[in-house]
Amino acid sequence: MSDPLNAEFPKIASLKTVDALNARLAALGLNLRADSDLQTGPDAPMAQPLRLGTRTLGNRWCIHPMEGWDGTDDGRPxxxxxxxxxxxxxxxAKLIWGxxxxxxxxxxxxxxxxxxxxxxxxGDLRDLRELLIDEHNKATGRTNGLLVGLQLTHSGRFARPNVKDxxxxxxxxxxxxxxxxYGLDAGLAVVTDDWIEDLIDDFIRAACLAREAGYEFVDIKHCHGYLGHEFLSAHTRPGPYGGNFENRTRFLSRIVEGITRNAPGLLVxxxxxxxxxxxxVGGPGQTGQPADTAGLLPYRYGFGVNPDNPREADLAEPIQFVRLCRQLGVGAINVSxxxxxxxxxxQRPAAFPPSDGYLPPEDPLIGAARQIETTAALKRACGEMLFVGSGYSYLQDYLPHVAQWVVRHGMADIVGIGRMVLSYWRMPGDALAGRPMERKRICRTFSDCTTGPRSGLISGCFxxxxxxxxxxxxxxxxxxxxxxxxxxxxxG
Ligand SMILES: Cc1cc2nc3c(=O)[nH]c(=O)nc-3n(C[C@H](O)[C@H](O)[C@H](O)COP(=O)(O)O)c2cc1C
Ligand code: SF4
Incomplete structure (x- = not known):
């Protein structure tokens, strides 16, 4: 067996059967397996309907938000x-997440x-939704059970609004x-509380527009280092939007309350x-290694991390966050x-790194399992909330087999796909219908869809x-x- 903490690991394509994948998962000590047989028909686990808000989802597949860096200068598709x-x-898939x-x-x-x-x-965003629904109708013969949302964001620390680099x-x-x-100027000021309050109004206004355009829900994005996510780790910020948990989640609470007041019926x-x-960062031989945090303990710059050892997750606050979401009436959480x-x-377990990345410091199966196990832990703690799982594309040929196993075991309610939908957009439909997988379309996690935008290009499966x-x-x-x-x- 190769060392899981070394870039040497067997490629998924070399694991020729579900049993071989399961043996590898067991050898890595991971609590994750793949079902040998994919069930089809109305009783199949992935075909089960599910209540979300006042609507019923038609199956357990979700398409994650995937940006293409390809809109017009004024923000149209x-x-x-x-x-x-x-x-x-x-x-x-019946859930289009944003x-x-x-x-x-x-x-x-x-x-x-x-x-x-x-x-x-x-108007363009309304047309985009209608186009998607039309295509869904043509491909599946029916649109019922389909829910389409819009992901709303502010990019915060990673904003590049005017010039791509x-x-x-x-x-x-x-x-x-x-x-x-990122070379931030020592004199760069943090945003003011007034700036934040204007932004909250903009999120509420955007949600009202999304409802006007027909979207059934909005996602108030709190992930991937963008602004919503940064609020959750703003331990060192003074004032009403930093410090304790209540302050760090005030941004979300204020937005959700505003949407409930101004856009009744719109799911959040x-x-x-x-x-x-x-x-x-890339260490010796370009293999990834964590930045040195020895002088920064207890670590005050992350959410869901153990402050004494920030390489370890601590789900106490994430669980508290999910409970808050539940109180606010949030319908589902997509766990990334x-x-x-x-x-x-x-975030994107891959065999090949993006251009600004580093060689995998672990078998990417460990990365996929980490996301799946985290979703399962949140589900165990807050069973009444609906959870969508992420990070499945690295599972490649066995993605539907693992998805079915996870849903069957109640470790997630819905399975989302990101990169896989760029290369093999019919995978959920093929799996549900029992059609053979189109192997040449399976995402092999080459990361070109991330390298493209890092080089100022559009994103897609090159x-x-x-x-x-x-x-x-x-x-x-x-x-x-x-x-x-x-x-x-x-x-490479
Ligand atoms: C090209 C690209 C664009 C993405 N854009 C978004 C986005 O706009 N919003 C978001 O929440 N996640 C975005 N993601 C992350 C994916 O939704 C997903 O979490 C990630 O790719 C891991 O899932 P996967 O293993 O199925 O690819 C993007 C990922 C890629 C590769
Ligand atoms: S470029 Fe294509 S094969 Fe590579 S990770 Fe993206 S979707 Fe997968």
Whole structure:
């Protein structure tokens, strides 16, 4: 057996059967298995309906939000965006979690081509939803049981609203590691409480517009290092939005209360980085290693981490957060973790790193299992809340087998897919119908969909989706990857 804490690990494609995968999971000591047989028909675990708010979901598959960096300058969808949303509709999944991160205003965009919601773009966002529903109808013959939400965001520390490679960060507190890593000016001020209160109004206004555009729910994004997530770790911020738990969750509470008042009937959901981890860097041989936090203990710069050992999760506050969500009337939590910027192997377990990443410091199966086990722990603690699980794409050929095992064991209510939907958008429908998997479309976690935007390009599955591979961006990406390889960086 190879060392799980070493980049040497068997590729999933080399595990030829479900039994071989299960043997590997057992050898790693992971509480995760794959079902040998996929059940189909109305009694199949993944085909079971589920009540969400006042609606009934038609099955247990979800499409995670996946941004393409391909909107127009003024925040409308492009043909690339529409094609991706058509695929979301064709997938057969009944829960479309937000489509992609949509900024509630200009200074919150993660890139100059992120979608934005305002009075000028709301009609385009309505059309986007209708396009998805139409495609779903064509692919499955029926639209009932389908729920489409919109993910609302402010990118905070990772905002690049005007120029694709220029950070214009909005920060809640000074972070000793990330500030240095991203070259933040020592004089950069944290945002004021008044600024936060204006932003809360913008989130509420955006939710009202989303309802007007027909979306059944909004996700108030609290993950991946963006602003909502940063509130949860704002231990060192003074005033009403930092310090104790109540203050650090005031942003969410105020938004949800405002939506309940101003957009009655609109369901609110939350995508949550349920645990964080210290930032990673490429160490010897470019293998990822955690930043040194020895001088920063107890660690005050993460959510869901043990302050005495921030490489370890501590779910006490995440559980408290889920209970708060329940009190506020939040319908479901989509469990994610960490950040794709500073610890990508935690958030997107992959065999191959993105260009700004590092070689996997562990077998990515451990990363996938970590997310699945965290969701299961939250479900055990707060059984009445609905949970969507993340981080499944690395399971590749066996994704549907693990999904069925997880749902059968009540470890998540719904299974979401991210990268897999970019390469193989019909996977949920094929699995539900018992059709053979299209092996050549299975995401092999090459990370080009992350490397693309890191290089200022659009995002999509360049290796497996012909349209991206042969596009101008595809050619540019190949050149960029060749240059990176020559420089000896990890992003091969
Ligand atoms: C290209 C790309 C874009 C993404 N965009 C978003 C986003 O807009 N909002 C979000 O919450 N997560 C986003 N994610 C994260 C995914 O939703 C998902 O959590 C992640 O890819 C892990 O799931 P997977 O293993 O199925 O890919 C993105 C991921 C990728 C690769
Ligand atoms: S580029 Fe394609 S194969 Fe690679 S991780 Fe993204 S979706 Fe998967």
């Amino acid at each position: 492009s043909d690339w965006t529409r094609r991706r949303w058509r695929h979301f509709g064709q997938s057969g 489509g992609e991160a949509v900024a509630v205003r200009q200074d919150g965009r993660a890139n100059p081509h992120q979608l934005m919601i305002n009075e000028k773009t709301v 220029r950070l214009e960060p909005k920060i809640l507190y000074r972070h000793p590691i990330l500030d240095k890593r 959901c939350v995508r949550l980085s349920a645990f964080d981890h210290v930032p990673f 973790c960490g950040s794709p910027y500073y610890n990508p192997h935690i 290796p497996l989706d012909e349209l991206y591979g042969s596009s101008e961006s595809g050619q540019e990406l190949r050149t960029i990857k060749r240059q990176i390889k020559q420089q000896g960086h990890a992003g």
